[in-house]
Amino acid sequence: MYGDFGWFTISNFAMIAAAAPTGGGRQSLSPRFMRHFHIFNIPEPSDDSLFHVFDTILTSFLYKHAFTETIRKQLPYVIVSSTIELYRQITSTLLPIPSKFHYTFSGLRDISKVILAMTIVRSSSVQSWEMFSKLWVHECSRIFMDRLNSEDDKKFFKKSICELVI
16 A cells, blocks of 8 residues: 555545634745635624623622631722733733744634633632732733733733732
8 A cells, every 4th residue: 555656535534724814924825836725714802792601700709618708899800801901911912923923812712721721729728818919910911921922921821910910
């Protein structure tokens, strides 16, 4: 079989592929290649959709694990809206360029990493608003700031997150 390099007929075959958008130093796919595929574009969800999804996740987590009443009432709205706002500030300011090609952020992926990392903590470990805020800053730093490679970008992140915390 390995020595035979003849033609093969493949039938009943489906192929699914994904490609990142062009820009930021990435090479685009040629129209001659792309003509063989159906192209679907999935737009990024709106802020309201993101808020609804992650607010529901965080609220149900806080009620399920018996956090204090003040944390359950105030926290989900503030944490989720601040995470979405931080994501919007980063994506509008820190754009991908050839030296920073990894600055491609995804709302669903990055925001979900922050929110889901916060659902690992237990109510016995975090009993105050301040402790939960510190956890949020730590998780945002881990998800967003760890990807930044210049000091100016890190300063921008720190300034942005400080404005959201205060």
